[in-house]
Amino acid sequence: MSLTDGVLVIFIVLMLLYALYDEFGMNLLKGKNLLKIPLKRSNRLDCLIFVGLIAILIYHNLINQGAILTTYLLISLALIAVYIAYIRWPKMLFKSQGFFYANTFIKYQRIKAMNLSEDGILVIDLEQRRLLIQVTQLDDLDKIYHFFVENQ
Incomplete structure (x- = not known):
């Protein structure tokens, strides 16, 4: 296994x-x-560019008759990237002590203010940060509102 294959395996495992x-x-x-x-997806173009670059690497590896393991690892990396960007839906999970947003847990005590913009984006102000939450359906904003009213 070459250094390139080892790095690809590390990235595949991390993803x-x-x-x-x-x-x-x-x-x-x-x-x-x-x-x-469920939240709106973002960074779809970034993933498309990433998969395109991987496709170029696969093509280059096939033309130069590189290791077949490298080709399989590149294909696996591209498939995982497509899953993460296009198949998986980002979500916001509310728990009893806080909520998960962007894979991080935020306690309710950290919320300083909440506002709703005109275009349906929920803005949550924390101590040093502002979260812009875009939901897929506007009815979900009503669910979030009722959740905070009933549980706070």
Whole structure:
């Protein structure tokens, strides 16, 4: 196994760990899910560019008759990237002590203010940061509102 193959294996393992954490880990951490809201996808163009660059590497490897293991690893990396960007839905999970947003847990005590913009973006101000939350359906904003009213 070459150094390139080793690096590809490391990236594949890291991406798989991220996908598993996003799909299953957040559901199991910090207690029971009280509310689950799907969010709009972002960075789809970035993934398309990344997969395009990987396709160029696959083509280059095939033309130069490189190692077949490298080709398989590049294809695996591209498939995982497509899963993360196009198949998986980002979500916001509300728990009893806080919520998961962008794979990080934020306690409710950190919220300083909440506002709703005219175009349906929920703005949550934390101590040093502002979260811009775009939901897939506007009805989900009503669910979030009722959740905060009932649980705070």
